[in-house]
Amino acid sequence: MNNLFEEAKKYGDEIVSARRHFHRNPELHVDLQLTADYVMGKLTEYGYKPEQICKSGIVALAGGKKQGRTFLIRGDMDALPIKEETDLEFRSANGNMHACGHDMHTAMMLGAARLLKDHEDEIEGTVKLMFQPGEETLSGAKLMMEAGVLENPSVDKAMMIHVASGFPLKSGAVVFLDRGPVTANVDIFEIKVQGKGGHGATPDTAIDPLNALAHIHIALAEINSREVVAGEVAVLTIGEMHGGNAPNIIPDTAYMKGTIRTYSKEVRTLMNKRLEEISKGIASTFRCTAAVESRGCPCVENDKELFDSAMRYTTEMLGQEYVADMEKMTGKGMKLSGSEDFGFVSAEVPTLMLGLSASVFKDGVAYPQHHPKVVFDESVLPVGAAVYANTAIEWLRENK
Ligand SMILES: [Zn+2]
Ligand SMILES: [Zn+2]
Structure with missing residues (x-):
C-alpha cells in the first residue's frame, strides 16, 4: 500500500513556501485576489482545470477515470483583521493576519492536490477539492454551495481539517474530536x-x-x-x-x-x-x-461511519501515536464551542471535521488562534496534506 505521508514529505518545501506566501499576504472575507490567483496558478501547474465558481471560491476535480463516488475535501483561505505581532520573518505587514491558520489549510490542500494528481489513475471515483473564501464571516461555504459546489458530480461525503494551537497534544497529532456535533x-x-x-x-x-x-x-x-x-x-x-x-x-x-x-x-x-x-x-x-x-x-456534525473509517486510515498511515482519539482520551469526546461555516455543508452531506495539532510553545505558552502572537508549526503541513488525500482515496476505494 502507498504511504502518502512519506510521499508528502518530499513536497514539504513546496508546501511551506506556499504557506509563507499566503501568510505574508493575508486577505479578508471573499476578497482573496492574491490567494485565489496563487491557488489557480498552482493547480493549473499540477495539471488541474480549476474553476472559480464564485468570488474567490475555487473547485478542482481529481480522478474520475474509474467509476465511483465523490469525496470532497475543503480548505478555507481567508484571514482576520488582526495586526500581526509575531517575529516571523514572513509575517504580514498589511494589517491583516492569518491568525486562524487558514494559510496552513490552503497550503495543505495544495499539497493534497499534488498527491492526488500523482495517484490519479488509482482513484476509484472523484475527489473534489474545495478552496473556500469567507469562513470567518460565515458566508463562504454558503456562497460556494449556492454556486453548486456540492453538485456535478454530487458529493457523497466531505471532510475538512482545522489546525489547532494550544491543544495539550504533540504537534502533528490528528485529532478525532467526537462522533456527532463537534462545533456549535x-x-x-x-x-x-x-x-x-x-x-x-x-x-x-x-x-x-x-x-x-x-x-x-x-x-x-x-x-x-x-x-x-x-x-x-x-x-x-x-x-x-x-x-x-x-x-x-x-x-x-x-x-x-x-x-x-x-x-x-x-x-x-x-x-x-x-x-x-x-x-x-x-x-x-x-x-x-x-x-x-x-x-x-449550523453545527458541523461528524458522520460516525466516516469518523471510524478515517481514524483507521490515518492510524495505518501515521501510526497510533499520531492519532488522538478524544473519546478514548477524555471518556466523552470533545466539542468545540466555536463556529465553523463548514456546518452548512454538514447540513447537506455527511461530513468529518478533524483537528491537526500545530502548536509552537514559547516560554511554555502557545498562543490561541485569533491571537496576534499565535504561531503555527509548519512541520505539520505534510501530515495535513497526506490526511486529506489519503482519507479521500481510501474512502472511495472502500465505498465503490
Ligand atoms: Zn477563525
Ligand atoms: Zn478557522
Whole structure:
C-alpha cells in the first residue's frame, strides 16, 4: 500500500513556501485576489482545470477515470483583521493576519492536490477539492454551495481539517474530536428597541427604550434557567448594549447584540424563538417595539461511519501515536464551542471535521488562534496534506 505521508514529505518545501506566501499576504472575507490567483496558478501547474465558481471560491476535480463516488475535501483561505505581532520573518505587514491558520489549510490542500494528481489513475471515483473564501464571516461555504459546489458530480461525503494551537497534544497529532456535533450552532443577533425620544426632565412625554432594553436583558436569562432541558448546552451572551449619548436626553432607540451557542437543533430553535418573543413582549409592556435580526450557521456534525473509517486510515498511515482519539482520551469526546461555516455543508452531506495539532510553545505558552502572537508549526503541513488525500482515496476505494 502507498504511504502518502512519506510521499508528502518530499513536497514539504513546496508546501511551506506556499504557506509563507499566503501568510505574508493575508486577505479578508471573499476578497482573496492574491490567494485565489496563487491557488489557480498552482493547480493549473499540477495539471488541474480549476474553476472559480464564485468570488474567490475555487473547485478542482481529481480522478474520475474509474467509476465511483465523490469525496470532497475543503480548505478555507481567508484571514482576520488582526495586526500581526509575531517575529516571523514572513509575517504580514498589511494589517491583516492569518491568525486562524487558514494559510496552513490552503497550503495543505495544495499539497493534497499534488498527491492526488500523482495517484490519479488509482482513484476509484472523484475527489473534489474545495478552496473556500469567507469562513470567518460565515458566508463562504454558503456562497460556494449556492454556486453548486456540492453538485456535478454530487458529493457523497466531505471532510475538512482545522489546525489547532494550544491543544495539550504533540504537534502533528490528528485529532478525532467526537462522533456527532463537534462545533456549535452559532447565531448572532441584534435586538433593536424603538421608543420615543424626549427631554430627560419630562420622561412622561417620551417612551424610554433604555428601560425596555434593560428589562429584556434581564429577562433573557429566563430561557436558559427555566426553559432549556437540564444538561443541554445553551449559551446566550450579550456582548454589546448601546443607546443614548447625553445624560439629559431620552434616546429614540437603543440596541443590543449577542450570540447564542447550542449543539442541538431543538434547543437552537427554542432559544431563537423565545429570544424574539421575550424581546417583543417586554418591549411592548414598556410601550416600545422591538425588532430582532439574527444570522447564524449550523453545527458541523461528524458522520460516525466516516469518523471510524478515517481514524483507521490515518492510524495505518501515521501510526497510533499520531492519532488522538478524544473519546478514548477524555471518556466523552470533545466539542468545540466555536463556529465553523463548514456546518452548512454538514447540513447537506455527511461530513468529518478533524483537528491537526500545530502548536509552537514559547516560554511554555502557545498562543490561541485569533491571537496576534499565535504561531503555527509548519512541520505539520505534510501530515495535513497526506490526511486529506489519503482519507479521500481510501474512502472511495472502500465505498465503490
Ligand atoms: Zn477563525
Ligand atoms: Zn478557522
